[in-house]
Amino acid sequence: IIRNFIIDAYLNWGIEYVLLGGDDEIIPHRGFYVDEGLYWDEDIPSDLYYACLDGSFNHDNDNYWGEINDGLNYCENDLFGEVYVGRAPVDSTDELSNFVFKTLSYEKSDGDYLYNVRMVGENLDWGVSGGDYKDEIKDGSSNHGYTTVGIPHDYNVSTLYDRNGVWQKSEIISIINNGVHIVNHMAHTGVNFIMKITNNDLKNLENSKYFFGYSQGCYAGSFDNRMSDGNYGDDCIVEDFVTTHAGAFAFIANSRYGWGSYYDTNGASQHFDREFFDALFGENIREIGKANQDSKEDSIGFISDPIIRWCYYEINLFGDPTVRIKDAVKPEHDIEVRNIDAPTHGLPNETVSVVAGVYNNGQNTENVTIDFIVNKVTVNSTLISNMDSDIYQEVWFNWTPTANAVYNLCVYAEFVPGENITDNNMANTTVIVGPDIAVSSIFTPEYIELNTTGMINATIINSGLTNETNIIIDFIVNGAIIDNVSVSISRGTSVEVTFNWTPTVEGSYNITIYSEPVADEYFVT
CATH class of the missing domain: 2.60.40.10 (Immunoglobulins)
Structure with a gap:
């Protein structure tokens, strides 16, 4: 029912993002099947099911969803997302309040903490260490036949690696409490522990500046609460990270086993990790839901490898998919048109009200000219005078279509002097006037x-x-x-x-x- 609703909303409303509002018992997961050879699992929780909307992922109507060639007409499953999905894994009003508060707080955040990125690697008891994996994220890499960029130098990237001396969980707790923007992690994990922290340790978090987390570890994102031995327990630790009062505003993690390579950094999970940060900083896809899906689609050339398929299914976003990862430094000048709202349908000679949200993300007070454009023709403009930094303001336009047609409406913020970030200066919507x-x-x-x-x-x-x-x-x-x-x-x-x-x-x-x-x-x- 939920997926069918998303399909209908995509087809009829043109939605692009979906936030699943509930833990597994509220918004049930779809369990996918992969047989790697040594390991197999018929119930890999995957919110990809709610993102890729063509076919059923079970064309042969058996008990195994997501098998190879289980898509339409026994072809490959639809692995390209029509929408970008995240999950708010909440099951109480307190958890919902915490999740929303942290998401909104991050969107309004600024200050020095946004400079801080931490690479966290632990001892794997392999031929390589977690820090070796994280260095490829930090510095960028062309290893193993593909190229991904590193973290831009605008950020202050620090490391916490066991290879430099075994660190204690009190150190990562202190790092989080002192303010860190992004944490990228590689180590062995479980349903109830990550970065040497257990669910019970989360009570020691006191941060009011919330971070984005990414981990390659096993089962830390098992939001159906299944453990590696097949038993079930309490909420997984990544769920708690995003639903408690402190911690993270969003986290990407595995619902089942993560996959690494014993002798080198050519692990399957590493492939998706590298591609995610390449999406953020190489392709400038800052929305975390879109970047997560891009990391998968950039890896689709390897989907014949069952381990890649396993990762493709199990990597889930616990957070609002529309949230954009912020730059390290607040720009001098940056005007955003964040949204546009108008009726989806209208009638000739009847007035339509259009409202748009405009935000000054720059450091300076600006005079902002806002244009209302219909089918590429400017039909009205308004001036927001002396718009201070970090101010959000709605602007309204009334428009009367004169004929049946499909109209593209655009609200556009003209560039202010010195503005270099211009890809967020407009928002568009479609209004159908006449029969539909x-x-x-x-x-x-x-x-x-x-x-x-x-x-x-x-x-x-x-x-x-x-x-x-x-x-x-x-x-x-x-x-x-x-x-x-x-x-x-x-x-x-x-x-x-x-x-x-x-x-x-x-x-x-x-x-x-x-x-x-x-x-x-x-x-x-």
Whole structure:
């Protein structure tokens, strides 16, 4: 149900990000199957299920989800995200309050602590150490056939490595309490311990500047609370890190085993770790949900390796996917248009109200000109005078469309003198003026016996603001119209249509339900 809702919201609202609001017992996980050879698991908790929306991940309808070629028509699963997903693993009002407070606090944060990045590596009892893995993140690397950038020099990157002398958990607790922006970690972990810290130790955290964490360790992100021995316990430690009053505002971690290499740094988990920070600082993808998905898609060329597939499934974001990792230094000048809100549908000659949120992320007071643009034409402007640093302000525009059409609305902050960060100066949305009929879902049997009638059902929705009659719905098989019906749908409602079809030749068929455009309907994709 939840995934189907996300699919509908993606198709009809154009959503880009999804925050799953609840722990596993509230928003259940989908467990994926991977057989590595020596190890196999049929229940790897993976929120990728809510991000990649084509197919079911179980085309053969057995008990194993996410098998190779379990996608549509027995092809590879959809591994490219339509939306970017994070999870707020909360199961109480206190946890929800903590999660929201820390997320908002980070978004408003500034100051010296944003300079501080800490690489944390422990003794692995391997031929290499955790610090060897972390150096590739810190400095960038072209090892093992791919290249990723390091942490920019604008940040103050420090290390805490066992290879330099075994460190105690009190040291990482002190680092967190004194303010650290990013913590990147490599070591053996478990459901209830990470960085030598246990769930019980989190009571010793007192930081009011919250950090972003990334760890390659095993089971630290097991949000179904399953331990490596198959038993179940309390919430995993990464859940507690983001839902207690202190600690992290977001964390990326493994729900099952992390994967390293005994003799070198060519571990599968390292691949995703490197690609994540390359997304942040090499590709300038600062939204943590988008960067997490990018780290996976940049690794998809290796998906035939079952260990890469295992990591692809198990790496989950515990945090708001829209949060952008901040620069080390607050820019002198930076105006952001953070959002735009308008009705999705309208009518000709009826006024539409549009509101946008503008934020001064720079250090200086600015005079900001805000333009309202419709289909690339500026139709109105307003001036925000003397906008102080760290001020968020809403601006309103009224607009009256004169004809049925699909309109692109843009709110654009003109560059202020000296502004160099310009990719966040606009926000866009689409308004459909006139009729909008859509096929919102189709349900077909995966198999119909020869010369036996099968039933195909579809839901047709009228998202427009006018009642529509004589809507022709076509039933198409392999590109040929086999049948059609005429329906009437009131505004904001839907109807179900059913077609009966009897295949007479054995084979694989492409079934399409098509709503023919009604008069003056322009949004027909």
